[in-house]
Structures are given as structure tokens and as C-alpha cells.
Amino acid sequence: MFSVLGHATAQLLLKRSKTTLWVSSSLKGLHLWGRITNERMVGTLLNTLLHKPTLEELSFENITLDWNPYVQALKEYLSSTTALKVFTMSTSNRSLQRAVLEGVLENTSIEKLSLSRFKGTEENTALVSRIIREKRAIPTLSILSSDDPFEQHSLYDCWVQPLIQNDVLVEVTLSVSMLHTTKWSDFLRVLPTKQNLKMVNLMNTSSYPKIRWLCTELKDSGSEEKVYLGYDPDFRQSTEQLHCKAIWGANLWTVQPGDHLLAVVRQLPNFQGLRVLGIPIRSDHMRLSLALAEFLRSATALHTLDLRIKVNGPQQANAQNPWWKIILESIGRSKTVKNLHLTVSGMSIQDSHDLADSVKHNTCITELYLGCTPKANNTAFFRRLSQGIEENYTLASLKFEGGLDADCGSHWLAVEETTWRNSGLVPRAARIKQASKSDRYVTRAVDRVSRYPGLLEEVARRAKLDQSELAALVRDRLMAIQSLDGFMGFVGVVKERVMCHSAEDGRVQLDDLNEDCWRHVRRYLVADDVRCDTVELHHA
Structure with missing residues (x-):
């Protein structure tokens, strides 16, 4: 995937386009955003796209530019390309939006269309209605409005029936302000019966004045499981909104520390729809840790946990905070938390060691972020984590701030090598x-x-x-390598079947294992454990 960052880089690449970027048939994606001072290069870009339509993904986001001279060229490109699968455009230019929609109507390859800063006009909304009704190749559609909220309802009414009748769309993203409540009711009450439509994302809901009505309507219509509300609840007064399963996230940064925060955390087990949770732990560490552990024990949907922890006062290097151990043990038992974000200050070296051990043995966490940790803690963490990290096959990304001691480079590289290996598995x-x-x-x-x-x-x-x-x-795929002969043949150890010389002392040989014994061995042995280069060297 290729991205162009900033106008200077974009100009340089476009000036050298004939020798660098566009001659490559392997270029599959191009993302452009930012300020463009040399507008002629946009013409060069579009002309190149028209004559070399090989991109599968193209994105123009928040580009500061007078698009009017290039409207027709972009429409022609979208109409003619047969390779493009994903197109993203962020612009409030009505003429440009119309050209994009007209081009998409003639296109036969686009599978995902995303438009943001959309300005509702009768002509443009009618074009979107046609796309929903006529285009059979677009399963993913996202249109976010930049209109003044709640003032343009009637312009978007023409979308409702096409959405109800469409049997191709799998995921739709819309601004909640686009439709009047009665129109949302019409759509939401049909949603549970639509087998094709798996997810509806309703965005810009934080300022929506009828959020309580919407949550009630989602529950009454039975569509809660298919809807995501891009909504950040305010828990300073009540946690009532978390009963809505369409609200996936709860960030408790603004909740008053102390008894109020503790009361909110203790209510979390009642809200099993939560997928993202952020909690500050700056005081009352033990009671908050126990309450968090209780929630993690019961959570069935939580996949992202963001903890911001501050410990007051100096910490002895070997000191172990019992509340920190409770948090780590509860995360270790969780079968759902995949993304762990930790912003910590004031932790001991032993706490960093305990974190490393917890991460190393965790079989669910795929992404870890460490923020604001001192260099000494980072160094202790990576030294401990690098010991045996190669046995972990789930951690695919680890980012941190704060630096490392100079002699810790090899430990960091060992961890980085493992995450790089793991990131390719999926x-x-x-x-x-x-x-x-x-x-x-x-x-x-x-x-x-x-x-x-x-x-x-x-x-x-x-x-x-x-x-x-x-x-x-x-x-089906693993069936052929379940048997002893099948496995050994697949990894290249034998050509047909396993045959061993009889042992002089009469000990059991590999080919003596019955099916049950071999099945037990396979519980601990996977094909990747047999290195290809070792097998090839042996045969050579």
C-alpha cells in the first residue's frame, strides 16, 4: 500500500512519476491527503490514472485544493477503471461529489465506497439512492454528512426504501442526523429480517438530542445486535445508556475519582455489550482493581482495555503492588481482551517484570501499547519479555514510549522479531x-x-x-496432516511413510506409536515447528 504524506513528497513523486511510481504494476493502493500547493500535479495524477488504471484502492482525504478543474477527469477515471475496488473521498465540494457519484454509477468494479463531508442536495441524494438501488457490486457503503445537524431530513428520505429493498449491502455507515425519527423507525424495524446486512454504523451521535429514543427504538425493533452507535456516553450523572447493546465503548476519564468512579466500575458487569473500556486508576487502587477484576471475569465482548495508572510516591525496585497483581491476573484469565493499552507512571521494576510475564504467557492479547513508562521500566520489561517470547504466537504488535538503555537493543530485537513473525500468521x-x-x-x-x-x-x-x-x-485442510505419515510427509521428513530401525534396547520407536499416542503428540506439535531449511538440508 502506498501513501503520500504532505505536499512536498507528493510533488516529488509526481515529478518523477515516469520512473518511480506509475510504472510499477504492483502498486495496489494510493492514499493522498493534506495541502497541495502545486495544483498541476493533480492533473498529472488523474491523467496517469486514466492511462494506467491498475490501482485497487484510492483515497483522497481532506485535500486542500480547488477541485473544479479536475471534476470531469475524476468522473472519467471512476467510470472507466475496472481494477478499483475501494474508493474514499472526503470533500464538501458539491460538484465533485456529484461527479464521483455519477462515475460510481457507471463503474463495475468498486466494492467499497466511502464519502465524508457529504453535502445534501436533491441531485446528489438522488444519485446515492440510485447507487443503493442499482449497484449490485457494492457491499460496503459509508456516507457521513457535513450538513448542519437535523436540518436536512427530507433530502435523505429517498434512501430509506432502497436501503430496505437492497439485498447486497453487508455494512452501511451513515450520520444519524440524516433521517427523521420516523424514517429511522421504518428502517430499523426491518433490519432484523435482512440476512445480507450485518452491520449498520450510526455516527456523529454524541450531539444527537434523541439518543434515549434511539436506544429504546433499537431494543424494541430487535436491531441492537446489528447496530453500532458512535457515541461517547457521559457517566458523570448516570450509566443508564450502557444498557443499550449498540453502545460499545465506555471511557471513564471524566468520572470523578473516588467513590463515584468505583460505583461506575462496579456496575460494569451489568453491561455485557461493552467492547472498549477505558479506566483511570490514580487512587484507591485496591478497590478499583478488585472491581475491574470482577468485570473482566464476566465480560464476554470486551476486546480493548485502556488503563491509565498513576502511582504516587517513590517505589522500591523490588516492591510488588498487590493491586497490580490482581489486574494482571484478571487480564490473564480474560478470553476476550485482545488490545491492551497501558499508560503508567510510578511503577516499580518488579511491576514491569510482572507485566512482561503476564504478556508473555497470554494467548489472547495481539496488540500492546505502553505509554509514559520511564526508560528503566521499559528496559526491565523488554529484558524479561525477551526470555522465551518465541513461544508466544499471538502478540503481533508492541508499541512503547520512553526509550531503552543502550544495552537492551538485543532484547528489543528478540521481541520485535517475534511480533513480526506473529503478524503474518493471520x-x-x-x-x-x-x-x-x-x-x-x-x-x-x-x-x-x-x-x-x-x-x-x-x-x-x-x-x-x-x-x-x-x-x-x-x-478439511488439516485432515491430511493429522496422521503420523501425513504429517511427516507434509513437513518433508519422509516421502511416503515413517519407518524406523528397531532399537537395540527395545524402546518404542516413532512408527510404533498408535493413533491415540500420535494424536497426543500433535497437541504439542505443529507443522511450523519443523523448520523448512533444516528438512531441505537433511535431504540434500
Whole structure:
């Protein structure tokens, strides 16, 4: 994927386009955003796209530019390209929006269309209505309005019936202010019966004056499970809104510390729809930790946990905070938390060691962020984490702030190498449906991720498969390597079957293992454990 950052880089690349960017047939994505001072290069860009329509993904976001001279060229490009699958445009220029919509109507390849800062006009909303009604190749549609909220309802009414009748859309994102409550009711009451439409994202809801009505309507219509509200509740007064399953996040940064914050955290087990939770822990650490642990024990949907922790006063290096141990143990027991964000200050070196041990043995966390940690704590963390980190196959991203001691570089590299290895497992396994049975690259990844339910969920999401379909594909692909001979043949140890020389002392050999014994061995052995280079060297 190629991104152009800033106008200077963009101009440089476009000036050298014939020798760098555009001759490459492997370029699949281009993202442009920011201020462009040399407007002629936009003409160069569009002309290049028209004569070399190979991009699969193109994005123009918040570009400061007079688009009027290029409206027709962009329309022609969108109308003619047969490679583009994803198109994103952020602009309030009505003429440009109309040109984009007209081009999309003639396009046959776009699968995902995203427009933001949309300005409602009768002509443009009618074009969107036609896209929803006529385009059979677009399963993902996102249109976010920049109109003054709640003043343009009637312009968007023409979208409701096409949305209800459409049987292709899988995901739709709209601004909640686009429709009047009666029109939302018409759509939401049909939503549970639409098999194709899996998710509706309603954004810009924080200023929506009828949020309580909307939550009630979602529950009464039975559409809560299919709707996400981009809404940040205010918990300074009440947690009532968290009963709505369409509200996925709760950030408690503004809640008054002390008894009020503790009371809110103690209510969290009642809200099982939460997927994102942010909590500040700056005082009353033990009681808050126990309340958080109680929620994590019961949480069934939470995937992102953001903790901002501050410990007052000096900490001895070997001191262990008991409340911190409670937090780590509760995170370790969680089967849902995949993204862990920690902003910590005042922690001891022992606390950093305990965190490293917890992360190393966790089989669910895929992303970890450490913020505001001192250099000494970071160094202690990476030194501890690097010991045996290669046994972890789920941690795919680790970001941190605060620096490291100079002699800690090798420990950091060991962790980085592991996360780099792990980050490729899910993309490899996600090719399970397209790859042939003989594709060892994919089968090795599938064999590995099949041991981790969290990774299988991510594979299903990336491959756009439901869990039952993925489970069937995994069983089918791994069937051939379940037996001793099948496994050893797949990894290249033998050509046909395993045959061992009899041991002089009569000990059991590999080919003496019965099916049950081999199945027990396979619980601890995956295809990736046998290094390809070792097998090839042996055969050579």
C-alpha cells in the first residue's frame, strides 16, 4: 500500500512519476491527503490514472485544493477503471461529489465506497439512492454528512426504501442526523429480517438530542445486535445508556475519582455489550482493581482495555503492588481482551517484570501499547519479555514510549522479531479458501492459528467467513496432516511413510506409536515447528 504524506513528497513523486511510481504494476493502493500547493500535479495524477488504471484502492482525504478543474477527469477515471475496488473521498465540494457519484454509477468494479463531508442536495441524494438501488457490486457503503445537524431530513428520505429493498449491502455507515425519527423507525424495524446486512454504523451521535429514543427504538425493533452507535456516553450523572447493546465503548476519564468512579466500575458487569473500556486508576487502587477484576471475569465482548495508572510516591525496585497483581491476573484469565493499552507512571521494576510475564504467557492479547513508562521500566520489561517470547504466537504488535538503555537493543530485537513473525500468521491463514491444498505456506499458518480461538476469529473476519464455514475449511485442510505419515510427509521428513530401525534396547520407536499416542503428540506439535531449511538440508 502506498501513501503520500504532505505536499512536498507528493510533488516529488509526481515529478518523477515516469520512473518511480506509475510504472510499477504492483502498486495496489494510493492514499493522498493534506495541502497541495502545486495544483498541476493533480492533473498529472488523474491523467496517469486514466492511462494506467491498475490501482485497487484510492483515497483522497481532506485535500486542500480547488477541485473544479479536475471534476470531469475524476468522473472519467471512476467510470472507466475496472481494477478499483475501494474508493474514499472526503470533500464538501458539491460538484465533485456529484461527479464521483455519477462515475460510481457507471463503474463495475468498486466494492467499497466511502464519502465524508457529504453535502445534501436533491441531485446528489438522488444519485446515492440510485447507487443503493442499482449497484449490485457494492457491499460496503459509508456516507457521513457535513450538513448542519437535523436540518436536512427530507433530502435523505429517498434512501430509506432502497436501503430496505437492497439485498447486497453487508455494512452501511451513515450520520444519524440524516433521517427523521420516523424514517429511522421504518428502517430499523426491518433490519432484523435482512440476512445480507450485518452491520449498520450510526455516527456523529454524541450531539444527537434523541439518543434515549434511539436506544429504546433499537431494543424494541430487535436491531441492537446489528447496530453500532458512535457515541461517547457521559457517566458523570448516570450509566443508564450502557444498557443499550449498540453502545460499545465506555471511557471513564471524566468520572470523578473516588467513590463515584468505583460505583461506575462496579456496575460494569451489568453491561455485557461493552467492547472498549477505558479506566483511570490514580487512587484507591485496591478497590478499583478488585472491581475491574470482577468485570473482566464476566465480560464476554470486551476486546480493548485502556488503563491509565498513576502511582504516587517513590517505589522500591523490588516492591510488588498487590493491586497490580490482581489486574494482571484478571487480564490473564480474560478470553476476550485482545488490545491492551497501558499508560503508567510510578511503577516499580518488579511491576514491569510482572507485566512482561503476564504478556508473555497470554494467548489472547495481539496488540500492546505502553505509554509514559520511564526508560528503566521499559528496559526491565523488554529484558524479561525477551526470555522465551518465541513461544508466544499471538502478540503481533508492541508499541512503547520512553526509550531503552543502550544495552537492551538485543532484547528489543528478540521481541520485535517475534511480533513480526506473529503478524503474518493471520494474513497467511486468511487465504485458506483461495489457496490450494498443496500450499504449505497457508497450511502451516492454519495449523498454528487453529490452536488459538482469538486468532481464528480474526481469520474469519479477514477472510469474510462465518465461524462454521471457517471451522469446516480448517478441518478439511488439516485432515491430511493429522496422521503420523501425513504429517511427516507434509513437513518433508519422509516421502511416503515413517519407518524406523528397531532399537537395540527395545524402546518404542516413532512408527510404533498408535493413533491415540500420535494424536497426543500433535497437541504439542505443529507443522511450523519443523523448520523448512533444516528438512531441505537433511535431504540434500
